Amino acid sequence: MSNTISALPGATYEGAVRVQEMGLCGMISLRGDHGDEKLISAIKDIMGTVMPGQREIVHQDERAAAWMSPDELLLLLPYADVRDALTRLETALAGTHFLAVNVSDARAVFRLHGGSAREVIAKLCPVDMSPGAFGPGQIRRTRMAQIPAAFWMPDEDSVHVVCFRSVAQYAFDLLKQSAHPQAGVGLYA
Template sequence: MSDPVSALNGASFQGFATIREIGPLGMITLRAKGLKSLDKAVKAVTGTKVPAQRRIEVNGDRACGWMSPDEYLLILPYADVAAALKSLATALAGEHHLAVDVSDARAVFRVEGERAAEVLSRLAPVDFDKLEPGELRRTRTAQVAAAMWQQDQGFTVVCFRSVGRYVFDLLANAAR
């Protein structure tokens, strides 16, 4: 089996904020709603509870983010995705759900530093001064769909891999 490669091979930029690609990162899209086993299944894979609307629950290198009323983004180490999919299939057997590995279809960036919010404010229609830790926002970065949340001393931004270079360049230019 070949080694996974992130969208931009770890690209980084240092301006008034630091922009860096992180990854490869394991990601599973889980479509499910109102399942009696959902909480237990998510906890087994991420160690977190199912998040409330527009929230993300983080547990070390694992997380579960609310993406829509019936969609969650599970984040975990890349090497653990296959086992996580098996765990979800077992825990949710007989209940209507869909769990798909989207790890290689996404690009993930960190925007860090005291002025990280300023970088994102130039690109997304979000009031980052009011974005609370643990709040996940799905929006547009320029004209590209993205999800973002504040974590530690910065923000994590997830977009489609096909536009990864474009988003990285937007972030780097905004940090100049």
């Protein structure tokens, strides 16, 4: 068995916020009809969450289900549990039109933690990050400088960013630059 590693193992940066590559994260891309009873109950059984509404992310312990598009969900779970979850999904959804793929190794996940996490994102993405417009419980897919990315806020001081693994170094460099201690603008202070 080969030794699986994440895109930038152990990469961290202490600036205005702490930027940290989160290591191996389990992720399943699940496509299907969000209104389908079988899909809703499979999410409930396997993830322990309700079906997320439009642009929502629902957390349950170490797992979460996120709304990616009208026919796509992103399931977040511990890396070691992906294979089992996929098997259970395939059993539960047999006979319905769906697609479930393990994308854990195709992605990189970063965690920003600190009071100015909103500002670090706001400098890179064309998204209104003010507390009234975006907050915990929501997920936003957007453009981060030149790459596609998605992010959500597990709590008021943290942002998790997911991007393609092939651009992990670029994303980390961007986040470092945006989180530079001298680069604060105090937008949401």
